[in-house]
Amino acid sequence: MGDSSEAISNIERKRILELLSEGKRLDGRGVKDYRQIRVERDVVEKAAGSALVSVGETKVIVGVKVEVGEPYPDRPESGALTVNAELTPLASPSFEPGPPDEYSVELARVVDRGLRESKAIDLEKLCLIPGKKVLVVFVDIYVLDQCGNLFDASLLASVSALMSSRVTEYVVGKGGEVEAKSKYVPLPFRSYPVSVTMVRIGGDFVVDPSLDEEMVADARITVTTDKDGNVCALQKGGAGVFSVDEVLEAIDVAIEKSEELRRDILGV
Amino acid sequence: MVGKVRKKLVGKGGGRVDGRKPNDLRSIKIEIGLLQRADGSAYIEQGKNKILAAVYGPREVYPRHASLHNKALVRCYYRMASFSTEERKSPAPSRREVEISQVIKDALEPVIFSEFYPRSMIDIFVEVLQADGGTRCAGITAASLALANAGVPMRDLVASCAAGKVDGQLVLDPNDVEDKEGEADLPVAFAPQMGVVTLLQMDGLLSKDEFDQAFKLAVDGCKRINTLQKEALRGKYLVVGAAGEPGQGEKGG
Amino acid sequence: MVLLFVESRQWVIPGDLLAKGEYAAGENVYKDGEGFYASKVGLVDFENRVIQVIAVHGCYLPSVNDLVVGKVLKVGLSEWVVDINSPYKGILFVSGASGRPFDSRRDELRDILDVGDVIIAKVLEFDRTLDPRLTIKGRGLGKAESGYVVKMTPTKIPRLIGKKGSMIELVKNRTGCQITVGQNGYILVIGKKVEDEVLAVEVIRMIERDAHTSGLTNRVGEFIGKRK
Numbered sequence: 076m077g078d079s080s081e082a083i084s085n086i087e088r089k090r091i092l093e094l095l096s097e098g099k100r101l102d103g104r105g106v107k108d109y110r111q112i113r114v115e116r117d118v119v120e121k122a123a124g125s126a127l128v129s130v131g132e133t134k135v136i137v138g139v140k141v142e143v144g145e146p147y148p149d150r151p152e153s154g155a156l157t158v159n160a161e162l163t164p165l166a167s168p169s170f171e172p173g174p175p176d177e178y179s180v181e182l183a184r185v186v187d188r189g190l191r192e193s194k195a196i197d198l199e200k201l202c203l204i205p206g207k208k209v210l211v212v213f214v215d216i217y218v219l220d221q222c223g224n225l226f227d228a229s230l231l232a233s234v235s236a237l238m239s240s241r242v243t244e245y246v247v248g249k250g251g252e253v254e255a256k257s258k259y260v261p262l263p264f265r266s267y268p269v270s271v272t273m274v275r276i277g278g279d280f281v282v283d284p285s286l287d288e289e290m291v292a293d294a295r296i297t298v299t300t301d302k303d304g305n306v307c308a309l310q311k312g313g314a315g316v317f318s319v320d321e322v323l324e325a326i327d328v329a330i331e332k333s334e335e336l337r338r339d340i341l342g343v
Numbered sequence: 344m345v346g347k348v349r350k351k352l353v354g355k356g357g358g359r360v361d362g363r364k365p366n367d368l369r370s371i372k373i374e375i376g377l378l379q380r381a382d383g384s385a386y387i388e389q390g391k392n393k394i395l396a397a398v399y400g401p402r403e404v405y406p407r408h409a410s411l412h413n414k415a416l417v418r419c420y421y422r423m424a425s426f427s428t429e430e431r432k433s434p435a436p437s438r439r440e441v442e443i444s445q446v447i448k449d450a451l452e453p454v455i456f457s458e459f460y461p462r463s464m465i466d467i468f469v470e471v472l473q474a475d476g477g478t479r480c481a482g483i484t485a486a487s488l489a490l491a492n493a494g495v496p497m498r499d500l501v502a503s504c505a506a507g508k509v510d511g512q513l514v515l516d517p518n519d520v521e522d523k524e525g526e527a528d529l530p531v532a533f534a535p536q537m538g539v540v541t542l543l544q545m546d547g548l549l550s551k552d553e554f555d556q557a558f559k560l561a562v563d564g565c566k567r568i569n570t571l572q573k574e575a576l577r578g579k580y581l582v583v584g585a586a587g588e589p590g591q592g593e594k595g596g
Numbered sequence: 597m598v599l600l601f602v603e604s605r606q607w608v609i610p611g612d613l614l615a616k617g618e619y620a621a622g623e624n625v626y627k628d629g630e631g632f633y634a635s636k637v638g639l640v641d642f643e644n645r646v647i648q649v650i651a652v653h654g655c656y657l658p659s660v661n662d663l664v665v666g667k668v669l670k671v672g673l674s675e676w677v678v679d680i681n682s683p684y685k686g687i688l689f690v691s692g693a694s695g696r697p698f699d700s701r702r703d704e705l706r707d708i709l710d711v712g713d714v715i716i717a718k719v720l721e722f723d724r725t726l727d728p729r730l731t732i733k734g735r736g737l738g739k740a741e742s743g744y745v746v747k748m749t750p751t752k753i754p755r756l757i758g759k760k761g762s763m764i765e766l767v768k769n770r771t772g773c774q775i776t777v778g779q780n781g782y783i784l785v786i787g788k789k790v791e792d793e794v795l796a797v798e799v800i801r802m803i804e805r806d807a808h809t810s811g812l813t814n815r816v817g818e819f820i821g822k823r824k
Binding site for chain 1: 393
């Protein structure tokens with residue numbers, strides 16, 4: 076990743092910094108403003124649930140599949156959740172086809188932590204036969220257009236896809252066998268995690284970085300909160316550093332913005 | 344399978360499982376230039392198929408040693424999203440996807456003027472978001488439009504369509520059930536201006552006469568799909584104003 | 597014998613038959629047998645029996661003497677590698693950058709140009725077996741000290757420039773910006789105020805979007821008038 080021909084020039088970097096010193100951004104947004112966000116649910120009928128999210132021009136599609144499987148050995152009475160992310164080569168000139176690299180793995184794991192630590196899905200309700208059969212929820216993130224801030228778009232799409240999921244209802248029959256009923260039920264939710272990603276450019280913070288802003292940023296922080304405003308996951312990225320105060324400020328901004336996103340985009 | 348009788352897929356009047364007649368295409372919707380980063384892109388819905396194609400290039404060759412001195416290197420990757428099928432599919436490429444990548448490349452390369460860009464690379468990426476039979480054909484149809492959207496010089500567009508034999512009846516554009524349970528499947532890609540076939544595959548069993556008919560049916564399907572491709576391109580780039588005059592210009596990049 | 601199958605300024609797509617007979621194939625048109633066909637989506641145009649298609653999209657193929665705007669990607673031992681929005685990277689040798697003799701023991705290439713610098717250059721040499729050679733020696737050429745770089749599809753650059761430069765002069769005068777239009781689709785915009793630059797960039801994007809329409813010059817004038 077990081078195709079050289081996509082690097083930003085020095086004079087553009089200068090422009091971005093100059094604008095920021097006046098609290099302005101290239102696209103006219105305020106430093107805490109998100110780009111326009113659109114969510115389309117149920118775009119893939121064959122999936123249990125799905126959502127296509129665009130944040131500005133960034134586009135991510137998530138599909139959810141649920142299968143009967145075995146529980147993790149250390150969690151015999153809990154359903155399983157697996158998150159995978161693909162930075163498809165359609166999304167950027169610098170994404171090469173191939174197995175997940177460190178960027179796709181980081182993206183998957185940050186979304187995973189957001190879902191898991193907030194207990195978004197009540198995994199205990201997905202146990203069928205303790206120690207033997209549970210429901211396994213697969214969340215597959217496919218990035219289609221990388222125009223900045225894949226983290227927030229991916230988590231929004233994942234939660235939206237999970238919210239739109241309709242899963243076969245399974246019951247354990249008299250003979251101890253798992254039976255599929257012909258009914259579809261939603262997944263059991265306990266929280267709705269939202270992540271807010273900010274980058275530091277010079278001495279300033281901007282929320283929901285565009286592609287240009289990501290390219291000139293020194294460092295990045297993604298703060299994920301649950302529906303009660305608790306911090307459930309954090310990720311710092313990039314080679315730069317944050318001061319302690321900057322981190323605390325970032326968390327305040329994240330709590331404020333995630334409430335808006337939860338209300339306006341997820342509708343919860 | 345004990346005691347399981349397959350439901351008839353084609354009724355007496357030629358009515359198919361999804362209500363189509365033998366010569367009906369599935370309904371098709373096309374959108375062009377919807378991706379921001381890609382040089383060219385196109386999205387197609389054909390029945391339940393939902394497929395996105397993107398083109399990057401001509402661009403610098405990577406890795407450098409793969410460079411061809413007299414023409415552009417054309418690469419193609421066809422992948423199915425893990426949620427695109429009934430059963431979840433592992434994200435890792437299967438042998439089928441590797442084969443289809445090759446077959447799509449061979450279907451499109453003949454029309455590309457790759458000799459205009461030696462020592463460069465043209466990448467075609469096809470991502471299947473939902474699959475319901477005939478994805479390689481719909482993928483080629485979309486990829487051809489993505490190439491046109493990217494401004495890659497071509498001799499012709501390529502349109503692709505399959506024919507099949509289901510319950511003894513020859514049908515056009517088989518869906519997933521018809522493809523899996525039918526007696527034959529024949530995907531074809533056709534460059535209508537050049538009048539040449541660029542993709543031809545078959546699996547199943549067809550008599551010589553059946554093959555003749557099925558092949559012609561598929562080629563005819565390609566021509567009809569080509570008309571839709573042209574309409575989609577015109578719709579993208581031309582907004583007709585009053586009295587049919589070229590009007591307000593492009594709807595978007 | 598001459599047969600036309602399309603009208604001038606008609607939209608065509610790859611594979612469309614344009615004409616048969618005594619014509620010459622211009623840009624984005626190929627000949628097969630007797631017929632002339634379009635190889636790209638665009639507007640067909642005839643001029644003195646040369647048929648060409650003004651393409652909507654296309655990558656930049658360098659041409660000798662083209663003015664280009666580029667971004668330095670790499671600093672080599674005696675040359676810089678420059679992104680000129682083309683499948684072929686531009687090569688700028690020291691001889692094309694500095695009049696003074698260069699001593700690799702004493703002088704540092706990075707002192708002249710570093711990674712990320714934007715340059716205004718001319719294409720000295722290009723054929724498809726070698727990467728294009730650039731020079732920044734000459735009037736109006738050199739390193740850009742400030743400004744913003746807009747990217748536009750190279751096929752629409754002529755529209756941005758306009759007949760005898762009429763369109764670009766209009767944009768420059770009315771926005772008060774210095775604008776260097778690279779044939780390669782990179783455009784350098786330098787304004788006294790950032791708002792002027794932002795306006796110029798919006799105007800350029802508008803011209804790109806509506807390149808094939810008539811009355812564009814007036815609409816550009818009106819658009820700027822409303823904003824300034």
